[in-house]
Amino acid sequence: MSYFNHSLPISAVYPGSRYSVEFALYCASGQGNYGISLTSSDQSLIYWQDSFSGRQGDWSEFKKYVSVNSYGVDLKLRFEDIDLTYMGTLSFLDSVRFSDAKDMVALGVLQVYPDWEMKRFTKQNRNEHRTKGGKLYSYTWGQYNRFEVPVEYVSNSKASIINSWWSTDALIYFKIYSGGVWEVNTCHLMNDSAPLPSLVRPYTNYRKGTLTLETF
Amino acid sequence: MGYAVSSWFYEQQQSKRISPVKRFYVGGSDFSTRVLTWPKFSRTGADIIASRATVVLDNADGLFNFFHERLWTFPDTCSAKWGYNHPTSGDELLPLFSGDIKEVEYTEKQCKLHLRDRFWGLTEKKVGDSDITATYSHRLPSDIAWSLCTCYGELSSVLSSNNPHIDYATFNEWSLQFSTDSVLMSARYDGIKVAEALRKLADMTDSAIWQDGDGKLYFKRFTEPSSLDFVVTRNEMTDLKIKIDGLYLVNKAWVYGNYSAESNYWQLNCYETDTTGVNTYGLHEFVWKDENCWFVNSASALNMAQRKVRVLKYPPKKFIVETPVIGIHRQLGETIRLVESFYSINSGTGWRFDEIEIDMDKGLCTYSMNEAIAGVAFFLDIDSLDVEDRFLL
Numbered sequence: 275m276s277y278f279n280h281s282l283p284i285s286a287v288y289p290g291s292r293y294s295v296e297f298a299l300y301c302a303s304g305q306g307n308y309g310i311s312l313t314s315s316d317q318s319l320i321y322w323q324d325s326f327s328g329r330q331g332d333w334s335e336f337k338k339y340v341s342v343n344s345y346g347v348d349l350k351l352r353f354e355d356i357d358l359t360y361m362g363t364l365s366f367l368d369s370v371r372f373s374d375a376k377d378m379v380a381l382g383v384l385q386v387y388p389d390w391e392m393k394r395f396t397k398q399n400r401n402e403h404r405t406k407g408g409k410l411y412s413y414t415w416g417q418y419n420r421f422e423v424p425v426e427y428v429s430n431s432k433a434s435i436i437n438s439w440w441s442t443d444a445l446i447y448f449k450i451y452s453g454g455v456w457e458v459n460t461c462h463l464m465n466d467s468a469p470l471p472s473l474v475r476p477y478t479n480y481r482k483g484t485l486t487l488e489t490f
Numbered sequence: 491m492g493y494a495v496s497s498w499f500y501e502q503q504q505s506k507r508i509s510p511v512k513r514f515y516v517g518g519s520d521f522s523t524r525v526l527t528w529p530k531f532s533r534t535g536a537d538i539i540a541s542r543a544t545v546v547l548d549n550a551d552g553l554f555n556f557f558h559e560r561l562w563t564f565p566d567t568c569s570a571k572w573g574y575n576h577p578t579s580g581d582e583l584l585p586l587f588s589g590d591i592k593e594v595e596y597t598e599k600q601c602k603l604h605l606r607d608r609f610w611g612l613t614e615k616k617v618g619d620s621d622i623t624a625t626y627s628h629r630l631p632s633d634i635a636w637s638l639c640t641c642y643g644e645l646s647s648v649l650s651s652n653n654p655h656i657d658y659a660t661f662n663e664w665s666l667q668f669s670t671d672s673v674l675m676s677a678r679y680d681g682i683k684v685a686e687a688l689r690k691l692a693d694m695t696d697s698a699i700w701q702d703g704d705g706k707l708y709f710k711r712f713t714e715p716s717s718l719d720f721v722v723t724r725n726e727m728t729d730l731k732i733k734i735d736g737l738y739l740v741n742k743a744w745v746y747g748n749y750s751a752e753s754n755y756w757q758l759n760c761y762e763t764d765t766t767g768v769n770t771y772g773l774h775e776f777v778w779k780d781e782n783c784w785f786v787n788s789a790s791a792l793n794m795a796q797r798k799v800r801v802l803k804y805p806p807k808k809f810i811v812e813t814p815v816i817g818i819h820r821q822l823g824e825t826i827r828l829v830e831s832f833y834s835i836n837s838g839t840g841w842r843f844d845e846i847e848i849d850m851d852k853g854l855c856t857y858s859m860n861e862a863i864a865g866v867a868f869f870l871d872i873d874s875l876d877v878e879d880r881f882l883l
Binding site for chain 1: 506507508509510512723724725726727728729730813814815830851852853854
């Protein structure tokens, strides 16, 4: 098993804050599972760790929202091979970033192209009372916007970001551009499960699903 | 009577499409945006009973964990308000409920608060004990009530409208009725709870005692129909029920008084009969006789007997009407005039409502109007009392 510590300086991490880790990896020869961890500079403490898969001849994009349980300073990102198919694997690592994102906007702006079935609702919380004489009393307690956005051909990397937004209940600025006008909504993803679960046949690197977004 | 609200507030209640403002406070902090389910509660003048309410709060981020982490925050007082947002002067809010936290439940990232109003505290305090009884002799019933609330119930004894626990204006009005009619009572308490002592006093004086939305106790003895009535027609009611209750029929009322606790002997009793009622429904007697509080003169006792026969001589009707929030500033005892052609009810007669249930979550009010307190005014005709041979002494 081999490893190396990336030279990216990470000054400090704090419990309660959230950070984003992203990089791209190319397996020139061999394939298998890799481990990534956030360690102290002497590698005696591990603040966070995860694993990912690499396939020979493919670029793998890794983007994840992470948090730590304890305070740490002067940290390193450590990469290691876990169970590669054979030794002597040659891998290239590129675009390594570690940012102290408070929300996923820090990972960049993602542009999606909704299908025609995209729906925009304004939903009201209200109670209505019809009197015996036929009059209607309607009490509106509040309202919010809901968007159902079917999307296809979303790259795996974008899909993993969006799915991680869902899993961390991230705050999302959902901007709709139409006819020269921007509409901005502050939302959360309200899908019951990760919003982009399915592959688009016959591709293995594109996903589809419906983004259900609600303002608050 | 009734809360003083602006004419603008009154107009908003009549609006058929409106966005009311609801507020919920815990110990003075506004947690309105956390409320998942608003409370539903009732007030009644028919019994001395603690009003209860349950509020469900969002606790997804653990904000309300402090109730179990810091137990001293547990007995906080909570209040709920209803109102409307004025475009220039801001929110005009009316207090609807005030109560203390008595139970907290955590479930599914929700925090459920169970509240009870001030009467609950009065069920936890006693008056006198079997060795040293608390006794009152020849006192106005209102004086006894004041002593029960302030000396034993630990409520404020401030003799002004600044009293935070007792609505002093209505208490004074209640007291004045007894002093005007020279209604005197004696009382003896050997350890019963304050709430029970008040309940007995209310029963023997035909009074209503309740806590209103502002957290204050109100004392009323209904005498004459209020001019502050409001009309409910088919255009305002979403439901109407009428109940006729023969169980409460009383056409011969006995009232005992001048009790001697030492000899367990009643030195006074009197009665009032409604002959027409007896001829129509047969004899229905009821005895008002209480060893904790009793009248000390025949005029006071007969006052009570006449009052009871007057309102209970026929099977009293009870009207239960459900409406949207059209008169939330009205208080118990105000008069509602119903108009419902199917039941041939017109606005010629008004009934006092003695119970209201408010559903803040849905925006509904249910008024219960009891004919037995609707009463026509009772006027004590002292001249006729002493010439009747109704006193058995």
